[in-house]
Amino acid sequence: MSSTTLNSKVPSLSKAQAVPPSWKDLGKLANDTLTKDIPVHGSTLEVKTKAPNGVQFxxxxxxxxxxxxxxxxxxxxxxxxxxxxxxxxxxxxxNVLxxxxxLENQIATGLKLELISTLIPEKQSKNAMFAASYKMPGxxxxxxxxxxxxPTVTADAVVGRxxxxxxxxxxxxxxxxxxxxxNLAAGFSAPEYAVTLHGLGNLSTYSxxxxxxxxxxxxxxxRATYDSKAPASNVNLEVGTKTYLDNAAFVKAKINNAGILCLGYTQALRPGVKASLGLALDTVKLSDAGGANAHKAGFSLVFEA
Incomplete structure (x- = not known):
């Protein structure tokens, strides 16, 4: 990762998308702004390396x-x-294997086939899933x-124009x-903004x-979320921002209607090394004696070679 990597990751939106995003990526830009690079639930260390023969670890x-x-x-x-x-x-x-x-673009252009299997030797538990995806303009x-x-079959489709x-x-x-x-979803993307609406849980939750x-x-x-099955049918709201300080660092902040304020700072320390710090504050309990227990902090460190 070079010192310019962080700022180069600013997404580029296009009004006329050749291939629409997949179902799981609908609303991804907003979700990344509100959730990524704010490590408040613990600490993580990730190391990525690549051998001369192309094998990645x-x-x-x-x-x-x-x-x-x-x-x-x-x-x-x-x-x-x-x-x-x-x-x-x-x-x-x-102990999960x-x-x-x-297999991608071999049988047909845009077609990807996948086989995913898991095994837990201790419990003699196993599972297998076969997946296929196809993408083309629109x-x-x-x-x-x-x-x-x-067996359960799950399918999704996104059309765009x-x-x-x-x-x-x-x-x-x-x-x-x-x-x-x-579930259903609809959205619109322009060069500088994107809007996405979701109806999830058999159309019981709207976002x-x-x-x-x-x-x-x-x-x-x-992001605003309404769950019609929740005991208190209130709308949950969260808003956040991401600001680049320079080509190697950015800060993030978000707050929700429950008063939880999250702050994040990410810095490219050197090529291939990125560190992120996160802090979550319960602003409702800032003056309480036991309020410190409601606050959270964490960090993540990524090495890539």
């Missing part, structure tokens, strides 16, 4: 501030770009089938012969998010 260690538990993840990734084949294997400290095989669709649970986006997702239980869940790139140094986002 990733080691992730995370300590949860609430429970004090430390979890780790060792990942190895092998890619054959000529054949469009990628194999990722990971081993978690919880995971394999992920990807359309991005995905589907996957959980082979051991149900002139900046307008419309998406849906549904999950179907083959054994019971019924739809388990369905509206907004992203605005004010200029090359400042981004802002807001």
């Amino acid at each position: 990733r080691v992730l260690g995370a300590r949860d501030a609430k429970s004090g538990n430390i979890n780790g993840d060792l990942e190895i990734k092998l890619a054959d770009k000529k054949r469009g084949l990628t194999l990722t294997q990971s081993w978690l400290t919880s 995971r394999n992920h095989v990807e 359309l991005h669709t995905r589907s996957h089938i959980d082979l051991f649970k149900g 002139d900046g307008f986006l419309l998406g849906s997702e549904a999950s179907y239980d083959v054994r019971d012969g019924k739809v388990q869940r369905y 509206a998010s907004y992203y605005h790139r004010v200029n090359s140094d400042i981004e802002t986002s807001a």
Whole structure:
């Protein structure tokens, strides 16, 4: 990571998107502004390296501030770009083995096939999922089938034209012969802003998010969520901003209607080294004697070579 990497990550929006984002990436710009690079729930250390033959290694260690538990993840990734084949294997400290095989743009342009399997030797528990995604101008669709649970088929699709986006997702239980869940979304993206509306949980929860790139140094986002099944049917609101101090550092701040203020600072220390600090303050309890227990702090450190 060079000293200019942080500022070069400012997203570029396009009114006429050749390929729409996938379902999971609808509203991603607002979500990243409000959630990424504010590590308040613990501490993480991530190391990424790449061997001369192209094999990639990733080691992730995370300590949860609430429970004090430390979890780790060792990942190895092998890619054959000529054949469009990628194999990722990971081993978690919880003794979970995971394999992920990807085949892209071989059978047809824009088609990606995936096979994901997990194994817990201690419990003799296993699971496998087959996924397929296809993207082309104006359309991005995905589907996957959980082979051991149900089996359950989940599919989603997003269509886009002139900046307008419309998406849906549904999950179907083959054994019971019924739809388990369905969700809808709509959005619009322009060169400097994006708006996304979600109807989730069988249209029981509604969310509206907004992203605005004010200029090359400042981004802002807001999100409102309404859960019709919640005991108190209130609208939860959070608003945040991201400001670049220079090409190697930025600060983030967000606050919600519960009075939780989160602050984040990210600095590229040197090429390949990035550090982030996060702090969450319960502004309602700042004057309380036991208010310190409601505050949280954390950090993350990333090495990449």
